[in-house]
Amino acid sequence: MSEPLEILLTNDDGIDSTGIRALHDALAEHANVTVVAPANDQSACGRSISHAVDVREHELGYAVEGTPADCVVAGLAELGPDPDLVVAGCNEGANLGEYVLGRSGTISAAVEAAFFDVPAIATSLYVPLGDITFDEIDLEPADFAEATRVTSYLAEHALDAGVFDHAAYLNVNVPLPDTDPAPVEITRPSKRYEMDAERNGDAVHLTDRIWESMDPETIPDPEGTDRRAVAEGRISVSPLTAPHSTNHHEILEALAETYLETVATADD
Template sequence: MSDDLEILLTNDDGIRSTGIRALYDALSEHANVTVVAPASDRSACGRSISHAVDVHEHDLGYAVEGTPADCVVAGLAELGPFPDLVVAGCNEGANLGEYVLGRSGTISAAVEAAFFDVPAIATSLYVPADDETPYYEFDVTTDDFAEAARVTTFLAEHALDAGVFDHAAYLNVNVPLPDGDPAPIEITRPSKRYEMDAERNGDAVHLTDRVWESMDPESLPDPEGTDRRAVVEGRISVSPLTAPHATNHHEILEELAAAYRSQ
């Protein structure tokens, strides 16, 4: 990785999170890194955008009173320098499956970069949860992000020159917790599982993502080749993805359009 490489680093957990510091320290050894990140936790906000945001100088760069998408637009269009690569993360908690792609602030930062024609890497750490403790209550340390920082630095160093982004707008990277030995990379596709549920309780409706209730490697229903299976089984999942979404033209819809004109 050349020292002349410019990287814009952002996230959705907030500029004070352990994950963004881990990536900043690793990437800064090989590139010029400017952080433009939310001033507070803006997880699961998708590509929400603001009309105006306050910006504060920070020892890493800039703290923005807004969303990850705000940060990317502000960073690329104004705060600069204009980067060769946008990196989002490292998120505490995995971003797995098709349905997460539009919900995650981490992924949305990468998608926003794609509309600027800037390649991006979104990196998340898979933190296994159990019935008693959700992933966001685990005490994750800087050392837990070591593998995520290592693979993100590797991809930032090699993917641009290798031509990876000639075929992908961004990479969705999910990394298991380190277990001593470096984890292998598997090129994956997003899982199609969707198990959102809702239950009314008085005046409230409680929404539950039940996908995370069936993450046992021995009984995982996701097929081979998916991001979820790879990371649960201890491999680094890298999904090469495109933005914007493709349009699927087909004859039936054309026939309906013709019928509408003839009414």
């Protein structure tokens, strides 16, 4: 019998959130799980990093007064055993589209793990808002059933299958559970970006208008994108890489070659 997986689990909603508890309990059935998670909600903090963070013991592991990136660094370098896998989530709210990848604390935890050469899975739950605001959502452990099921499946099978030979991390977005398990679609992040801003006196209000058009009958995102898959009730799994790639091209090379000559001419 093979040894159980060692998993480092974190999130950005905070160590006392319903989503991390649900995911911990599901993963712990087949793996050794060490939780190193923010003490408080750190949503949308990106890859912000601290120079020093306070740490306290928690019934699930360690609560860190810092960001998800702090938690991954602290967990991988100091607090936890060497994990086979880092899991971030389950986030209360979807993380869909290219523009979210650098903003989400959940995704950023997975990216931080990638720089340590540790495979990672970031899992988020899509919750349709309807006529309510996100602050009014009250999720129960049962709401995470689909998310915990697919994350456990990927944690158990993706490593041996060689998935992470081709991807640094998986961005997993899951609809709310239905009667039957949802199918999985391998997707790419949507390129849509619809941030808007409106000034009101001394304040500027920022609005993400993408979430206003999530009706599966009219959603404009093309087939194969993460947002369309989730809106239509499928589990989206986007295999992604880190660090970011560099795109060399001849025009920029030509500018670099003439830089010193141009600067010298300007100084004369």
